[in-house]
Amino acid sequence: MTGLLIAMFVPVFGSYQRDMTSATDAEKHALEAYRLRWLLGAMAVVVVGLIVANMSARKKSDGWGAMKYPQLVLGMLGIFVYVGVEVAVGSNLGELLKQKEFGSLSASEATPYIMMYWGSLMIGRWTGAIGAFEFKKSTRQILQVIVPLVAFALLILIIYLSDYNVKALFYYIVCVLVLIAGFFMSKEKPATTLLVFSLLGVVAMIVGLLTTGSIAIYAFLSAGLFCSIMWPCIFSLSVAGLGKYESQGSAFLIMMILGGGILPPIQGKIADIIGIHQSYIIAAVCFAYLAFFGFIVRGILRKQGVDYDAQVSGGH
Numbered sequence: 321m322t323g324l325l326i327a328m329f330v331p332v333f334g335s336y337q338r339d340m341t342s343a344t345d346a347e348k349h350a351l352e353a354y355r356l357r358w359l360l361g362a363m364a365v366v367v368v369g370l371i372v373a374n375m376s377a378r379k380k381s382d383g384w385g386a387m388k389y390p391q392l393v394l395g396m397l398g399i400f401v402y403v404g405v406e407v408a409v410g411s412n413l414g415e416l417l418k419q420k421e422f423g424s425l426s427a428s429e430a431t432p433y434i435m436m437y438w439g440s441l442m443i444g445r446w447t448g449a450i451g452a453f454e455f456k457k458s459t460r461q462i463l464q465v466i467v468p469l470v471a472f473a474l475l476i477l478i479i480y481l482s483d484y485n486v487k488a489l490f491y492y493i494v495c496v497l498v499l500i501a502g503f504f505m506s507k508e509k510p511a512t513t514l515l516v517f518s519l520l521g522v523v524a525m526i527v528g529l530l531t532t533g534s535i536a537i538y539a540f541l542s543a544g545l546f547c548s549i550m551w552p553c554i555f556s557l558s559v560a561g562l563g564k565y566e567s568q569g570s571a572f573l574i575m576m577i578l579g580g581g582i583l584p585p586i587q588g589k590i591a592d593i594i595g596i597h598q599s600y601i602i603a604a605v606c607f608a609y610l611a612f613f614g615f616i617v618r619g620i621l622r623k624q625g626v627d628y629d630a631q632v633s634g635g636h
Contacts, residue, residue: 321369328362349593356589362582370396386565386572391620395558398613399576402550404583405606409543410437411584415596421532432484433537436492437544439475444499444548446471451508464503472496495542514553515614521546521607529600543603557617561626
């Protein structure tokens with residue numbers, strides 16, 4: 321896989337050596353399509369490589385170790401997609417906000433929105449961390465309401481003290497309330513949490529794609545909230561039932577953060593071809609896969625005799 325990935329990226333990097341100063345729009349379009357094909361090839365290397373490895377391991381497990389477990393392979397793709405969508409949404413946000421239908425914001429005017437996106441990860445992670453403490457159920461429920469609201473207020477204060485206008489961000493509290501509702505729906509179960517927040521991510525991306533202005537901006541910003549809690553859920557579900565191969569499986573999962581180096585440029589190239597707004601379909605597809613993993617992993621673990629609620633809820 322490493323060799324094939326290098327082979328896929330060499331043409332992409334090499335294409336940036338071309339002088340496109342006097343190129344026509346058609347030539348520039350063709351070049352972006354050329355780069356996109358190689359980037360899609362890189363993604364195919366990862367997906368097909370993992371599927372082939374799992375199929376080979378299931379036929380003959382000798383030498384394959386943890387790769388024979390379907391929850392790990394699907395989870396590796398989950399980490400790949402999760403890191404990819406988290407980085408892609410944020411890294412393309414500045415360009416999105418430059419568009420007329422999103423306010424034609426300058427870099428400085430877009431900064432508070434970008435700060436809110438990355439800060440949304442903090443809001444969700446602070447809320448998710450409540451489960452790591454031995455609080456009574458009633459105390460946890462109260463904190464699941466208070467902590468995200470306090471984190472949101474703190475983030476607004478930081479942006480304000482950075483000398484940015486925060487008035488337009490006040491309405492983002494609606495998205496924070498949706499986050500709170502998602503935590504109550506998930507009931508601290510990793511598979512359910514991943515499924516709930518992935519579906520919320522899909523809905524948010526569809527809303528963002530079908531609308532413009534403030535509603536679309538808030539929808540895309542909320543991806544930060546919904547991504548915030550996914551890492552521990554994907555990780556714990558992927559290594560559940562691996563036994564002696566848990567350490568090996570964990571190492572494989574960490575390798576999949578390379579999704580952050582493949583999916584964002586894919587979205588960027590798609591944006592160059594069909595437009596930055598429409599390119600967020602990539603984020604919707606990524607969240608859809610994560611919802612699929614959250615749904616299917618239940619049955620996979622049950623077949624292996626793993627009580628996922630009892631064994632992995634502590635990881636969340």
